[in-house]
Amino acid sequence: IITHHFLIEKSPVRILKNGRAFRQLKKLLQKERFDLIHCHNPMGGVLGRLAAGCYSPASILLYTAHGFHFYKKAPWKNWLLYYPVERALAHLTDILITINREDYERGSRFRLRRGGSVWKIPGVGLDVNRFFSEEEKEKRKARLGFPVDSFFILSVGELNQNKNHRTVIRALSQMEETDICYGICGRGESRKELEKLIEKEGLADRVKLLGYRKDIEEILPAADCFLFPSRREGFGMAAVEAMAAGLPLITSDCRGTREYMRNGMTGIVCRKNRPESYIQAIRQLKNDPEIRRRMGRTSRKRARSFSADATTDVMRQIYRTAAEKYENVNQE
Template sequence: MNEKKKALVVTTVASTIDQFCMNDISILLDNYDVQVAANFTTGNNTSKERINEFKNELINKNIVINEVQFDRNPLSKSNLIAYKKLKSLIQQNKFDLIHCHTPIAAMLTRLAAIELRKKGIKVIYTAHGFHFHNGAPLINWLLYYPVEKWLARYTDTLITINKEDYERAKRKFNARKVEYIPGVGIDLEKINLVKVDKDLKRSELGLPKDAFIVLSVGELNKNKNHEVVIRAIAKLNNPDIYYVICGKGQLSKYLANLSKELGIENQVYLLGFRKDITEICKSSDLFVFPSYREGLGIAALEAMSCGLPIITSNVHGIVDYSTDGKTGYICKPTDVDCFSKHIKSLYNDLDKRSEMALNNIEVVKIFEIKGVKNIISNIYKSLDT
């Protein structure tokens, strides 16, 4: 009987595996013994309770957990310790395949695997959105672009999840293969099965039944740019418009204080990490996604699948699905007036919201999970040839 092959999945923090990598792992489990390596202790954008639940889920699938203290700060000394531990892990286990995600983990993984690649180990890197892109700050290009370009030579397959990154990687990077997949996959069947009593859900969240609910989902950090929406709603001076944000992060107090300073603290709800995002989407009226950078944006795609019109920024992977006047509206990330104008117009136009909702349910189908899993499965199979 042949011994089962070994695969390692590496991310900087464990919540990335939970939110974005389990489809890949489900495919790998058919042919590999799977291990994961990530920081399960700090830096995660979900709750400690969820991380503990996730650990148990991995153990129940016979997936070996390796705690590696990666730090999202590329200059942190702890990443040197993490590199040494990761290199030792790779050498001791003699993996056949390593699939890495997120910039820090992917950088350290590819460095640690340089010598073993000469012995046949395959290394895949999924870039969930390069930090350098059209309109990105110059510092991002100076810091991240040279590193990614250099490390591409130590990558057997570089997977990109938006068209801008794919075209740039094909032209500029020297990975053995560059592939495009439409994100990590949206489970439309699962989303469609969720039924919700809209009034009851709003009551549970403390929201008025007749309020106009604007929703955002994402970590409370500078990149997600929730501030622009708070300022946009404040300009409207309409007490019937509420802003609900699902997510946790370092800007929680800042956003709460900003809402108070602008006099709309009673209209802004910071709900923290939630497990009922689909129910909240189906109880809302509009989804706003104002990020400065997004590899694609699974939160927006899930909102679209729930029949919500979207107002988004005009950057990076978001433009793969966000079309001005069709799926919703598009604004520059810093344009408060633009977000304010379009929130107001959709508040006043139920017919337009309904039309965009139907458009979005169709648009999102190309990001459905079955097609994505087929592509990933074929990429894994191609490494054996």
């Protein structure tokens, strides 16, 4: 496999660096011939589709939207900036791939190039057996530095405002129970802010920032439940990994979690920015081991719908469609 490394910044305001990446793409497309070009993520999708539309018009362009930045109840700035761009770039897109129902329905209203099609895939592919273990939770808790008899809640996600860990920390600070521990795996710009909040609320012995981890499959089985409080998610693969580990979920209500979350069956849905909603959910799961077991079994069963095999089956259909489209376009 031949690779070409271009640095594409996530932020649309990083004009100089993204301009350099565009010029690199231009040179590559002028030098090489590609039948299919598949773009991912907002800025990769913008630069890739613009470059391919200008310098490789015969190529079939696929774009996977890992969660549009415009969605129901999104800030008006998101709609003002991102919606017109995606709508315009749809005219350069032959196949649009989405990962949740809301994005699929919105994308289906775009006018794609050459009578293009919109697809929805079941996540990005999960090894459902990787995250399940029969080893005792107590041993795993001890290795993480938590009391073996504690009720251990786990979150996995970047430390930023969107992931909303702050609301959960505030919820824990309002609870009288002192045997509840909370571990957050991830790194990001909000780490110092969260550390200060944890210290301020007197939770340093019960709430730990575990950093970026490559052993999530070893940590998930230590948890009694998985908490996913994001304000916005295109899908949220971390939560599906927790389901594969047989954990009940506590999640916010957003378009991504609606793909797999079933309130009262796989876990409990909370109001995004309401600590009291999380307090109620945590207490319910903590005080009822049988509900945890039942929800955990249902979660594990439902996680199979998002397996790598399920995603691969759909992607094969998509690439077959793209290949057929390429043949038809280049025969004209």
